[in-house]
Amino acid sequence: MSDTSVIEISEEAVTGNIEFLRNHFGSAIVLSSVVKANAYGHGVKSFVPLAEKAGISHFSVFSACEARELIKVRSPESSMMIMGWMNDDDLGWAIENGLEFFVFEPARLKKVVSIAEKCGKPALIHIEMETGMNRTGMHMKELKEAAGIITSHPDCFVLKGLCTHLAGAESVANHVRIQKQLTRYTRLCKIFNGRGLVPEYRHVSSSAAAITYPAARFNMVRIGILQYGYWPSAETLMYYLSKKKVMDDPLKRVIRWKSRVMALKNVKRGEFISYGTVYLAQEDKKIAIVPVGYSHGYSRSLSNQGRVLIKGERIAVIGMVNMNMLIADVTKIPSVKTGDEVVLIGDQGNIAISVASFSEFSNQLNYELLTRLPRGIPRTVVN
Numbered sequence: 001m002s003d004t005s006v007i008e009i010s011e012e013a014v015t016g017n018i019e020f021l022r023n024h025f026g027s028a029i030v031l032s033s034v035v036k037a038n039a040y041g042h043g044v045k046s047f048v049p050l051a052e053k054a055g056i057s058h059f060s061v062f063s064a065c066e067a068r069e070l071i072k073v074r075s076p077e078s079s080m081m082i083m084g085w086m087n088d089d090d091l092g093w094a095i096e097n098g099l100e101f102f103v104f105e106p107a108r109l110k111k112v113v114s115i116a117e118k119c120g121k122p123a124l125i126h127i128e129m130e131t132g133m134n135r136t137g138m139h140m141k142e143l144k145e146a147a148g149i150i151t152s153h154p155d156c157f158v159l160k161g162l163c164t165h166l167a168g169a170e171s172v173a174n175h176v177r178i179q180k181q182l183t184r185y186t187r188l189c190k191i192f193n194g195r196g197l198v199p200e201y202r203h204v205s206s207s208a209a210a211i212t213y214p215a216a217r218f219n220m221v222r223i224g225i226l227q228y229g230y231w232p233s234a235e236t237l238m239y240y241l242s243k244k245k246v247m248d249d250p251l252k253r254v255i256r257w258k259s260r261v262m263a264l265k266n267v268k269r270g271e272f273i274s275y276g277t278v279y280l281a282q283e284d285k286k287i288a289i290v291p292v293g294y295s296h297g298y299s300r301s302l303s304n305q306g307r308v309l310i311k312g313e314r315i316a317v318i319g320m321v322n323m324n325m326l327i328a329d330v331t332k333i334p335s336v337k338t339g340d341e342v343v344l345i346g347d348q349g350n351i352a353i354s355v356a357s358f359s360e361f362s363n364q365l366n367y368e369l370l371t372r373l374p375r376g377i378p379r380t381v382v383n
C-alpha cells in the first residue's frame with residue numbers, strides 16, 4: 001500500500017442495506033438512490049454498480065457535472081435525476097439523454113420549451129415547490145405560471161414529479177414545521193391536479209422523513225445516508241428501534257477506511273504532543289503517527305476527540321489533527337509495530353468506529369466527513 005490510506009467498499013453491506021430499505025418501504029415506493037458528492041464519498045464508480053445489482057434503478061445527484069460522471073457508470077436502464085444545479089447549457093444534453101431534473105423557476109421552463117422543440121424530445125421534469133424550507137422551490141404564484149407553461153406546451157414536457165424538501169425531519173424539534181410543510185405540499189399539488197397535470201411521482205422525503213413520517217413517502221423516497229449504513233440522527237435510529245421493538249441497528253456501514261502506523265515514539269510525562277499546547281502528556285506515553293490528516297479528509301474537529309482502531313482496540317487521537325498526519329495514543333498496546341493496520345472508519349476485530357461515535361457530535365459529522373473524503377484515496381470493492 002503506497003497510498004497513505006485506502007477505502008474499502010463492502011458489497012455485502014450495500015446489498016443488505018438496500019434490501020432492508022426496500023422491504024421497509026415496500027415495493028410500491030420507488031427508492032431513488034442519492035449518489036451526490038461522489039456517493040457520499042464512497043465513490044460513484046464503486047457504489048453505483050453495486051446498488052444496481054441490489055435492484056436500484058433510479059439515482060439522484062445534485063448537479064449536471066455529477067450527472068456527467070454518473071452517466072458513465074450507470075446501466076442505461078437506470079434513471080437519473082438532477083436535484084439542483086444545471087446551466088442553461090446543460091439543458092439540451094439532459095433532454096437528449098432522457099435525464100430527469102428539478103425545475104424551481106418558471107424562467108427555466110421557458111428555456112426548456114425552446115430547447116425541447118428544437119430537439120423534438122420532451123424534458124422529464126420534477127417541479128420543486130417551496131413549502132417552508134426557504135431554499136429552492138416555487139411559490140404559489142410561480143407554480144400557477146409553471147402549470148400554465150406546461151399545459152400550453154404538452155409536447156415539451158413529461159411531468160415526472162411534484163416535489164419538495166423537508167427542513168430537518170431528523171429531529172422531533174422540527175415537527176411542527178415539517179407538518180406545516182406537508183400540509184402546504186398537498187395544497188400546492190392541487191394547482192397541478194386541478195389542471196389535469198398528474199405527476200408520475202410525488203416525493204418529499206430524504207432518509208429521515210422516510211423513516212419517521214410514513215405518510216410522507218408518497219410513491220418515491222430520495223435516500224442518501226441510510227444506504228451507506230448511517231442514520232441521519234441518533235433520534236431517527238431510536239425512533240426506528242422503538243417502533244419495531246428491536247435492539248439491533250439493521251444497517252451495515254459500507255465504508256472501511258484504513259491506514260497504517262507510520263512511526264512510533266515514546267514521550268515523557270510533562271511534554272506537549274504535536275503543535276501548540278493542545279495535548280499535555282500527564283504520564284509517559286507511547287504514540288503512533290498515522291499518515292492521514294485533514295487534507296485527506298480527517299476533520300480537524302476531531303483533534304483530541306477522534307478514535308481509531310489499532311490491534312482491535314479503540315485508541316484516542318491526541319493533539320491537533322495535522323495536514324497529513326494524526327497522532328494516536330497507543331500507550332496501552334505495547335505490541336504495536338510500524339505497519340500495523342489503523343482503522344479510521346469501520347470495524348477491526350469485534351469493534352467498530354462510526355463517524356458519529358467519535359464523540360457527542362451531531363450525526364451531521366457523518367455527512368460532512370464522508371463527503372469530504374478526497375477522490376484521490378483509492379476505493380476497492382470487497383465482499
Ligand SMILES: *Cc1c(COP(=O)(O)O)cnc(C)c1O
Nearest residue numbers: 034083165206207222223224225
Ligand atoms: C441530499 C438530499 C437527499 C438525501 O438526503 P439523506 O439525508 O442523505 O437521505 C434527498 N433529497 C434532496 C433534495 C437532497 O439534497
